[in-house]
Amino acid sequence: MIGLRRALAASSVAVAVALVAAACAGPVAEPVSEETDGSASAAADFLEQYADDGRVVRTDQGGDTVSEGQAYGLLLAVAADDEETFDEIWEWTTTHLQRDDLLLAWRWQEGAVVDDQPASDADLDAARALVLAGDAFGRDDLRQDGVALGEALLDEMTASTEIGRILLPGPWATSSPHAYNPSYSSPAAYAVLSDASGDARWDELASGSRAATEALLDVNALPTNWATVAADGSVAIAGSASGEGEPGYGYDATRTSIRYAESCDPADRAVAARIAAALPEGDELPAELDSGAGAVTSDQHPVAYAARAAAYAADSSTDAARDDLSRMTETAVATPTYYGDAWSALAGAMLTDDVLGGCPPLEAATSAAGASSSAADGFQDPVAPAAASNATPEHISIPAIGVDSDLIGLGLGADGWIEAPADFDAVGWYENGVVPGAIGPAVIAGHVDSPTAPAVFYDLPKLVPGDTVSVSRSDGSTADFVVTGIQAVEKDSFPTESIYAPVPTPELRLVTCGGAWDPQTGHYVDNVVVTAVAA
Template sequence: MLLLLAATGLTGCGAGAPGSAAPGPGLTDPSAAFLSTYVDPDGRVVRRDQAGDTVSEGQAYAMLVAVGSGDGDTFRKVWGWTREHLLRPDGTLSWQWADGSVVDASSAADADLDAARALVLAGRTFGDLDLLADGLKLGQAVLDVETVPTSAGRVLTAGSWATGEPWAFNPSYASPAAYAVLGDASGDSRWAELAAGSRAVNARLLEQVDLPPDWAQVHADGHVDPMPGAAGHGGQGVRYGYDATRFPLRYAESCTPEDRSLAARLVPALEQSPGSAAERDLGGRPLTSDRSVVGLEGEAAALAAAGDVAGARDRMAQAVTLQQQTPTYYGGAWAALGPAFLTSTVLGGCAPLPAA
């Protein structure tokens, strides 16, 4: 541990549906707007447009936004609340909290992965060895609890509850940039295995369909099937929706060309029908007339990965406008994270777009 901490160069320590919530007066910066609107003073991130509950995903998003904007005070408050209320005995985070207690103790692997990434980045950014150590511990828990080896390589399962083969798998949970950040900090070779396995499994998905599904399942032999929901439970069928639209964002920020090519592969299906529908079938046909911020940011990411700078910037501008017109918790998070992923290296990725 001491060697890993020293290797970071640190010298100090301690140091969904439309809603009605709106950003604070005069807040036009997406990061400031998200933190001001959805983070309570104690560090709890509140889904104000979704019955006022809290999920580990939201805590992790706020941590990424806070470290990306250099807001150490907010970061420590959010992580402090998360650690106190959501930390499980196995080191991962409970998924959902409401009305004063955890209501679903299962973990969600994307939240755990994002939070671990944010903690390692915060340790470096704020010169805080304790945050770095917490990030390494959470990252190890992700590897131990939420990954499995398959013939295609190591993959990230949906969470602690996905214990049987075939394993529930969410293509948009995979984060090559997070794998790289955590691998560099820890020296654990399983992160590189996870990057390769995630790439292989998602490439196999895109050999079957034009767009990745919200949910899938992975077999021990590496075969992967699109599914209508988590563990096959979903009332709306197989689709590219509010989960899957994060996939191109995760892969476009990767520093590996093979990963970026997966994001770019989505462009033909996304561009075959105008309107930036929030949900599509896996061939790209719109299933709704609704639009979403994360859907627009996802289109921006795919276009950026394909080298269409003007198209990417157009979708990002539309995303900001949509969030201002119809503010939501989820939209607010991705209005902030999209530009951080696509135009900046502050979160440890390789931006496919030049800074504005």
């Protein structure tokens, strides 16, 4: 039988759900309280996965640590409202990375700094996080640390040009023409630090950075990873920090639209909106493009979808932006990486939540949903659907595996477990969660087998991307979905927050048991989770 038990998750976001029975046991879904904040959940999940006693570890890049990662961790600790983790990350950073001039050495590996040059984007993000943490946690010490770090950055990593004050990537770039990385500039961070310090140079930096980035977009419709800005204000695209190689739009440049879209200044948002027209359309967006927007890889990456979502949001194309946020989440779940998970969490906070001090372009829709959330959509704080519906799901059809079944509601019993269907061939939907076809990840579960024979979801692992799922509803409508992925996860370490992360579009999670049978517990050791998105 199937049962779903609630247990507090480490992030305090939620409740883990478990399938139990003679045939199936383990975490399946994560219904969360109405108060759950999507950006806080994603932030907490990143910290749990990558922060180790204050060190943010690039687990897929050799296990090293960079100042950028520490800064991301600080920002996400603010988003998660996690003062303890914030303190751990900042203490590790000051102990291992902070130089005598207060700037942060870039890279640490195997117990020592291996590159002591600072990177301005990391120092800027860290300074912003410190000021925000000082305000959020009522800590003058953190606020003062942020102002001091920001002042050191202004002194050593900015330059005055005819186009205005610009942010240098590091102290090594003080000679004209200056190396310039448009994605390092953060108008929201400039504003936070300007308000905290009263230093007029922050406003100069905001104006000059915008002018330089606008000039870059005059030269090339897409921001490139690197450019140069000369003392006379002339701007040119470049292939790298040293100027060598072919200019391209990749993992650095993608961040430009995210940082400009979250700004409270309409002139900054206009910069992000300009980028929208230059990006290729379509469901599949390559992770890297050449300077003319041609694909240079078939790989996909969350930050590319986050960047296009930001550009669309700044351009008032909110539906397209939400679609890309959904693709961002799906890509991060399918291929988890340090950088992808970081920017999936950061983009969610920057574009949908004002917790990081910006003016998120999708905040209104998210806030509206939070105000109207109910037990029926308590998995998250989702983007509000276009129209409310009281429809309930009645029937599911999955032609590829021959499933054609009525749906029964699964609720919580007095013991805190979701009630199981009495029939091994019955399929149930978690009726205290998202209704299939409504905004968010709806959960449908079924048995994989019974004591005597295969059960209704026995062939669920045979589904492949492109297969279809249809859910008929009581109002006569049909919610159609397309399978995008399938994964087997260990129940003991079920990644609830990534699989059931808030999404801004209707999605489906089909769940059963799988993996090896454990005769000691009488259960399977894994869950099989199929992800599907609205067709």
